[in-house]
Amino acid sequence: MVSTTYEVRGMSCGHCAGSVVTEVGAIDGVTNVKVDLEGGRVTVTSDNPLDTETVRAAVDEAGYTLVDA
Structure with a gap:
């Protein structure tokens, strides 16, 4: 398991x-x-390391922006 x-x-809210x-999650x-809404962080646990661009696309689809590290 990998956690990133x-x-x-x-x-800004539960929605x-x-x-x-x-x-x-898909x-x-x-x-x-x-x-973590207050911290503006999302922790993802997966079987293997994820491609950042795949995560970025999912976050974009949800209507939000993945901040570059």
């Missing part, structure tokens, strides 16, 4: 978090998605 934390801009969890190999 990403900074996401634009999330926001739910949208991100749904989209990122990525192949993702086993858990945890959102």
Whole structure:
């Protein structure tokens, strides 16, 4: 298992978090998605390392922005 934390801009409520969890959770190999609204972070646990662009596309689909590290 691999756990990676990403900074996401634009999330402000439970609905926001739910949208991100749904989209990122649909990525192949993702086993858990945890959102920290106050910190603007999303922690993704997956079977293998994820391609950042795949995560970015899922976050974009949810309507938010993945911040470059």
